[in-house]
Amino acid sequence: MDDITALILDDHTAFRRGFARLDDARNEQELLAIWEALALHLDIHAEAEEAILYPHLVKHGDDGEDETADAIGDHNKIRDAIAEAKLHPVGSERWWAAVGTARRENSEHLAEEEDEALPDFRRHASTELRAELGQRWLTFYGEHKNGRDLPFRDKDPQRYVADHR
Ligand SMILES: [Fe+2]
Numbered sequence: 001m002d003d004i005t006a007l008i009l010d011d012h013t014a015f016r017r018g019f020a021r022l023d024d025a026r027n028e029q030e031l032l033a034i035w036e037a038l039a040l041h042l043d044i045h046a047e048a049e050e051a052i053l054y055p056h057l058v059k060h061g062d063d064g065e066d067e068t069a070d071a072i073g074d075h076n077k078i079r080d081a082i083a084e085a086k087l088h089p090v091g092s093e094r095w096w097a098a099v100g101t102a103r104r105e106n107s108e109h110l111a112e113e114e115d116e117a118l119p120d121f122r123r124h125a126s127t128e129l130r131a132e133l134g135q136r137w138l139t140f141y142g143e144h145k146n147g148r149d150l151p152f153r154d155k156d157p158q159r160y161v162a163d164h165r
């Protein structure tokens with residue numbers, strides 16, 4: 001049985017490693033290979049959290065509504081930076097600027113999620129729920145392999161909270 005918070009932390013580690021790999025890439029082909037996989041993973045991860053983690057946190061967290069609105073806003077900034085990077089040739093100045101924004105926004109977001117949202121979730125979620133959501137998380141990744149059927153569109157944070165609380 002996998003705990004959803006452990007699965008989320010595994011993804012966060014993969015993101016940090018992915019951005020570090022970009023530093024080591026020596027040509028555009030390497031950059032493209034690393035970035036495409038990383039960007040897709042970032043986009044799927046945000047959708048998975050919005051489908052599985054935050055609907056629970058917004059209802060049961062001590063500060064669930066604020067944490068959820070913050071997270072959706074952060075996800076939007078990361079999505080926007082990924083979409084911006086797609087508009088520019090890999091390795092160009094504007095591409096690096098967009099990737100740098102994605103990296104910075106992601107680093108800030110991971111810290112908030114790990115230090116605030118996930119601790120709040122752990123305080124209120126039973127072991128059974130954590131395992132059940134972990135199972136749903138794995139199923140979500142299977143059903144949406146390579147981002148299949150996911151729109152990767154920004155969501156209005158306040159509207160998301162109002163729709164899920
Ligand atoms: Fe996350």
Ligand SMILES: [Fe+2]
Nearest residue numbers: 046049071113
């Ligand atoms: Fe997140």
